[in-house]
Amino acid sequence: MKPPSYWHKGKKYLAKRDKVMARLIKSHKGHLTTRNDVFFSLCKSIIGQQISVAAASSIFLRFNKVCKKKIKPSIVSKLSTNKIKACGLSKQKAKGIKCLANDILSKKFDPKKIKKMHDEEAIEYLSQLKQIGRWSAEMILMFTFNRPNIWPILDLGLQKAISKNYKKKYLAPRSFVEKLHKKFSPMCTIAVWYLWRSIDNDPIQY
DSSP states (O other): OOOOTTHHHHHHHHHHHOHHHHHHHHHOOOOOOOOOOHHHHHHHHHHHTTSOHHHHHHHHHHHHHHTTTOOOHHHHTTSOHHHHHTTTOOHHHHHHHHHHHHHHHTTSSOGGGGGGSOHHHHHHHHTTSTTOOHHHHHHHHHHTSOOTTOOOTTOHHHHHHHHHHTTOOSSOOHHHHHHHHHHHTTOHHHHHHHHHHTTOSSOOOO
């Protein structure tokens, strides 16, 4: 898969702006990849909320199996909430996934509209969905729509990576996190990807 169009230019920009980022860019190969499948990514982000990466992967494998490896609104809408829940999900998450499938099928939620929206407007639109908050919306903008300037401040992985790489106590002061946000704009998505890589060998994907 090709990297997003802004990736190479953005890497050079960040390396010039920040010594830590220059080191991370040099140390880690690869780039952000997208599935270009909003429903798949939304399901994955709901499953991944507030649990470890390992637990999320295990649950997602069971969910994928229940869907017969076809995670599509038409298939998920036919599953009972209990069957989705049996994959290891909470009742709220199972309901959220089921509602999401129905909202897409009924056109109550139209992913195509997001392409024309600014980041904050898109986050607000996505957050109207059940079980989708700001963090999940930001993951969708990063991984599905490849937006270049997403800075998911509520992400624990990002906070851990900042603490580790910038020698700060966990959690790093909010003022310092905001300072990095300004420093890395308008290429925050790339910075986040490399910070995640510094604490996890496997590239994250939603």
